[in-house]
Amino acid sequence: MHDREMVVKRMLYSDFDFSSFPKAPRSIRRKVSSSQRRDDVDCGMMRAIDLLAYVAEKLQEEEGETSSNSINAFEEGYYNQNRLAGKIKQEHQANLASSKSPSENASGVSLEQTQVSDCKRGRGLNPLAGCGNKKEDCDFHVESGGVTVETCVVNNVDAGLEDGGLISLKDPSQLHVQCPEPVHLDGVPNEYRNRSKLVCRDDDESYCEYYKCKDKCNKSYSPSLTWAGHRRAVHRSKCFEGTKTDGSVKALDRKRKLCCRYSPRKHETLHKKRRLSDKGLVVNSDGGITSESVTNSTEKRESENGVLSDAIGLHSEDSRVKFSIKSLRIPELFIEVPETATVGSLKRTVMEAVSALLDDGISIGVTVQGRKVRDDNNTLSQTGLSCRENLGNLGFTLEPGPEKLGVPLSSENPVMSKPTDSTKLSERYYIRSFDLARSAANCVENNSQELVPYQMDISADEQQPSSDSRAMVSVSALEPEALAIVPFKEKPKRTELSQRRIRRPFSVTEVEALVNAVEELGTGRWRDVKLRSFENESHRTYVDLKDKWKTLVHTASISPQQRRGEPVPQELLDRVLASHRYWSQHPPKQNGKHQDAATMVTESGPSM
DNA sequence: ATTAGGG
DNA sequence: CCCTAAT
Secondary structure: OHHHHHHHHHHOOOOOOOOOOOOOOHHHHHOOOHHHHHHOHHHHHHHHHHHHHHHHHHHHHHHHHHOOOOOOHHHHHHHHOOOOOOHHHHHHHHHHHHOOOOOOOOOOOOHHHHHHHHHHHOOOOOOOOOOOOOOOOOEEOOOOOOOHHHHHHHHHHHHHHHHHOOOOOOOHHHOOOOOOOOOOOOOOOHHHHHOOEEEEEOOOOOEEEEEOOOOOOOOOOOOOOOEEEOOEEEOOHHHHOOOOOOOEEOOOOHHHHHHHOOOOOOOOHHHHHHHHHHOOOOEEOOOOOOHHHOOOOHHHHHHHHOOEEEEEEOOOOOOOOEOEEEEEEOOOOEEEEEOOOOHHHHHHHHHHHHHHHHHOOEEEEEEEOOEEOOOOOOOOOOOOOOOOOOOOOEEEEEEEOHHHOOOOHHHOOHHHOOOOOHHHHOOOOOOOOOOOEEEEEOOEOOOOOOOOOOHHHHHHHHOOOOOOOOOEEEEEOOOOOOOOOOOOOOOOOOOOOEOOOOOOOOOHHHHHHHHHHHHHHOOOOHHHHHHHHOOOOOOOOHHHHHHHHHHHHHHHHOOHHHOOOOOOOHHHHHHHHHHHHHHHHOOOOOOOOOOOHHHHHHHHOOOO
16 A cells, blocks of 8 residues: 555646546546546546546647647647646545555556556547547557556546546636656666657647657566576476466566666666666556666665675785676566556565575576686686686586476466466476576786676677566556466577676787797688697687688678777788688698698689 | 587 | 577
8 A cells, every 4th residue: 555655646746636537426537436546547547638638629729829839739729727736636545545456556647557558548539538529530659658647637527537437627727637757667867768759640730749658568477476497497486476366476587677678778878888787676557667777876776776786896916816796686587467467566576586485595606707606615706707817707607406406387376377278287387597697706816906898798789679688567558367377488698607798809929929930830720720829828728719710701801991999900801711711622631731831822722 | 529500 | 799500
């Protein structure tokens, strides 16, 4: 209840005077039962928005008489009329008081519900329908972002206009409407606020602006709560406690995440830099608020989302490795809750999920160069973590405790099975594996205060704005009892076992060494190349060398203008092409003596 | 474990 | 760089 009140209050922090709106008779309004209104809440919202559209139009007409610029008539009309504020708040709170239970939430429309439902409504609706207005063909767009307040107002408006009670106007100038501010969750950047305006255009070339909500963002997931690890089932029954009716956690594959996400947008470099390290809990209302939206208010998110933060600080001397862990995160956490869930319950769901994870015990994995170090007996230097050679590539992962692995879900808790589908019971369900967490550690070279960029910071530049590896909360419109687990269908793309390695561009020196080796050994002997010229560079695998050669050949084949990155001397590129050409015609003999560079150059002819 | 090639 | 198939 408190949560809902809070939401509503936030919705209503701009007041709306309702006194000038004629109301339908009480008898009519009373006909709308609580359940009806809940079921028809979307319609109610839209009708209210319709009303607002009409009001806006009227205001616009008013404005149009004195100003030719009517673009923002709607908003201006709202903002210029302040004196009738207040009453709607009382009405809305009254509605709250009359709602029977928090779960019904008939009038306390949640943020999620608002946005999703408005998304559903989408465009193409006639905002004037139901208002008795003659206008037609309004292009009515609703895009996600901030329809919240309208909805809130809508309920009140709706209450007054049930049964299509005729209004919203002998003298439109008497209308005094204050435009409610859109309600946004913390961290939503301005771009979404800016784009969240709704444009209502009619045939008169005049239009007003509302808030928009994209209708393509309707995808919802079946509520479920699952936990995953290593292709083996990991069920945390604790996660269900208190969440099985209103929330869920599910691991999803990365592709699925994209379904309800805004198309990527460019962000400032600063945001890019921070993207990965700042990623955290994100509220996603089916396209409304996405993870990449949360790129500001860093400090706050640090405290909110750093599940384990400021964990370790180590110092070093001599040959010791020193590093610090800024934070440990749980980025791949998926949570689904019904759209009727309140923000408060959403928070609780996340909290329970995280708590369950921690309470059930986790183990720490160590990755070096993105590769898991399995042998606990290895020394850091043995794992290639000599700071002299490897800078900033020590990583940690949070994993489920080993005792949690290998448990098929079918033998678990009945909650885990779909209660309505007995055939499913016989299937073996697995919870998708996913990155429970990962972190980057700073490895500082001995005798140096120079910090190596965080792995995440570096890779952030490589990431698209809608990059993965973040927690996301989506909202589902499905029934709470549709609790389901995720059948294991496919191998997860990447788990903590195989974190992507940091990108480390080859230096010219390395390129030269590579060219020298290939000239001598030929292509196809990458292991030998590795051993010959890169044995001490543990982060360069023979596959890396092979790949680099491939890109070198490509680079040498394109025009200099098309090349990127640190320029490779043309002389080297020429040698690359020469070697490539030569070894294409002279496959290195297996176990045979290798051709040396002199021979190659000779046989390549004068064109070299 | 290596190599080759597509992504 | 990653992933996978083929050796």
